[in-house]
Amino acid sequence: MKKIISHLLIISAFVFVGLSVSAQMPSASERAMKQTNWMKSNLKLTDDQANKVQDVNLKYANKMDELHKSTATKQDKMTSMKSDEAAKDAELKAILNDSQYQTYLQKKEEMKKQMKEKMKEKKQAA
Structure with a gap:
């Protein structure tokens, strides 16, 4: 169960890249836009890539909202x-060049590690 929660938080962290979490969760379109802007600056996307990446980010932000609202088991x-x-990731790989995709994967792993460390700190503080 702890592993499931850990994975859930790690994935959620990636979804909310660059967001400062507030009491009210931003809409799917806001989250997708922020993630796209983060990717533009960190991956140096072309305008064409940015448009395609925005579509992908929005698609999966909407899926995340649907999943969050669902009554499925954890x-x-x-x-x-x-x-x-x-x-x-597969859709992004088709849009990004090899260097951009590798950078994307590296940043994603860094964020996962940071989230694990934060969870560990919270657990120790409790």
């Missing part, structure tokens, strides 16, 4: 999130 939600993450 395990089913986690399975769907992993599947969606893999599908999103």
